[in-house]
Amino acid sequence: MFSKTSGIGFGTTLALAREKEILEAERQRKRRLSSIVQQQRKMSNTSQGANSISPHQYTSDPTLAWEMLKEKRPVKPVRQMKLDTPVRHDHVRFVCIGCTHGCKLDMEKIPPGDVLIIAGDFTTCGLPKEVYSFNKQLGHLKHPFKIAISGNHECTFDESFLKSSNRERDLEAKELALKQALQAAMASTKMSTPKELLTNAIYLEDQVIELFGVTIYGTPWQPKVDNWAFNLPRGQPLLDKWNNIPSGVDVLITHTPPLGHGDLMANGQRMGCVELLNSVTKRVKPKYHVFAHIHEGKTLILLASKLWKLPLGYGCTSDGYTKFINCCICNEDLEYKNDPVIFDIPVHPTTKQYYSQNHKKITKRIHKEEKK
Ligand SMILES: [Zn+2]
Ligand SMILES: [Zn+2]
Numbered sequence: 001m002f003s004k005t006s007g008i009g010f011g012t013t014l015a016l017a018r019e020k021e022i023l024e025a026e027r028q029r030k031r032r033l034s035s036i037v038q039q040q041r042k043m044s045n046t047s048q049g050a051n052s053i054s055p056h057q058y059t060s061d062p063t064l065a066w067e068m069l070k071e072k073r074p075v076k077p078v079r080q081m082k083l084d085t086p087v088r089h090d091h092v093r094f095v096c097i098g099c100t101h102g103c104k105l106d107m108e109k110i111p112p113g114d115v116l117i118i119a120g121d122f123t124t125c126g127l128p129k130e131v132y133s134f135n136k137q138l139g140h141l142k143h144p145f146k147i148a149i150s151g152n153h154e155c156t157f158d159e160s161f162l163k164s165s166n167r168e169r170d171l172e173a174k175e176l177a178l179k180q181a182l183q184a185a186m187a188s189t190k191m192s193t194p195k196e197l198l199t200n201a202i203y204l205e206d207q208v209i210e211l212f213g214v215t216i217y218g219t220p221w222q223p224k225v226d227n228w229a230f231n232l233p234r235g236q237p238l239l240d241k242w243n244n245i246p247s248g249v250d251v252l253i254t255h256t257p258p259l260g261h262g263d264l265m266a267n268g269q270r271m272g273c274v275e276l277l278n279s280v281t282k283r284v285k286p287k288y289h290v291f292a293h294i295h296e297g298k299t300l301i302l303l304a305s306k307l308w309k310l311p312l313g314y315g316c317t318s319d320g321y322t323k324f325i326n327c328c329i330c331n332e333d334l335e336y337k338n339d340p341v342i343f344d345i346p347v348h349p350t351t352k353q354y355y356s357q358n359h360k361k362i363t364k365r366i367h368k369e370e371k372k
Pocket of ligand 1: 151
């Protein structure tokens with residue numbers, strides 16, 4: 001039996017050992033992250049790796065490109081996890097939402113979890129007051145970590161969108177009026193970027209972070225449709241962005257779907273990016289690919305004598321390795337209709353405890369690093 005003194009001494013030694021263990025884990029985390037970034041830079045500079053994927057010959061016609069590819073690219077329906085599924089102590093729960101388009105978040109419908117992912121289009125056009133209101137709502141959610149990326153509707157987040165000339169010939173009068181209103185709204189805030197208003201989330205723009213030992217990459221770009229933010233032509237310009245995604249990240253967040261998964265419009269047109277599909281399946285191979293942007297619902301298909309709901313847009317699919325999640329909350333009519341989508345990733349219980357207990361400190365540190 002321990003005496004009182006030796007008991008305290010033993011406890012202190014244990015606490016010190018744990019602290020040492022945590023510091024070492026933190027050092028390893030930083031080393032891993034910097035090696036991922038270095039490896040990616042190296043790959044981007046060589047003729048192999050990232051650059052071995054070249055634009056598809058029918059990149060500008062995704063519906064046709066899919067017709068050519070679909071035999072080789074399986075798309076399996078995946079049942080969504082029930083939102084009240086209990087989370088295990090050795091798993092981290094991710095809760096995904098996207099395309100809320102300025103609607104007030106339904107707090108009752110957003111289940112608890114460790115990381116809330118927002119896959120873009122959280123405003124209607126990126127007005128500072130919309131970002132402020134969304135950030136305030138995020139403040140009421142208890143998830144220790146919240147990660148957001150922009151979508152095409154976050155116009156003020158895209159510097160090149162705001163700074164590009166107002167005299168563009170293809171800009172319609174109402175687009176020009178919107179752009180000028182956004183420029184005026186930003187000027188009145190005296191802020192250089194609306195990202196400063198997103199204090200309750202970690203904002204990712206072509207960046208990787210690691211939480212709970214899980215690597216997460218976020219990028220807002222999508223194939224050009226009309227004049228919106230983070231628009232790029234299909235083919236090499238978008239592929240250049242996807243080439244920045246480190247191989248082997250665990251969770252990839254993009255605003256656009258890849259081709260063939262959650263990218264089908266009700267009119268039968270595919271909207272996903274074939275270069276993103278090729279990058280994800282051939283090189284990046286994430287465990288989860290989360291996106292939004294295509295608001296369509298589900299369709300019923302008969303598969304192996306069972307009736308499945310296969311997503312057009314919103315829902316989950318798999319290619320046998322990566323799970324693809326379209327987490328659009330709004331439907332085609334911009335009504336707040338769909339539930340968030342959840343998934344769990346196994347982690348060491350000590351790691352989970354460390355990140356959960358220190359989430360404020362870790363988020364602060366990430367925000368500080370962002371400003372550098
Ligand atoms: Zn949307
Ligand atoms: Zn969108």
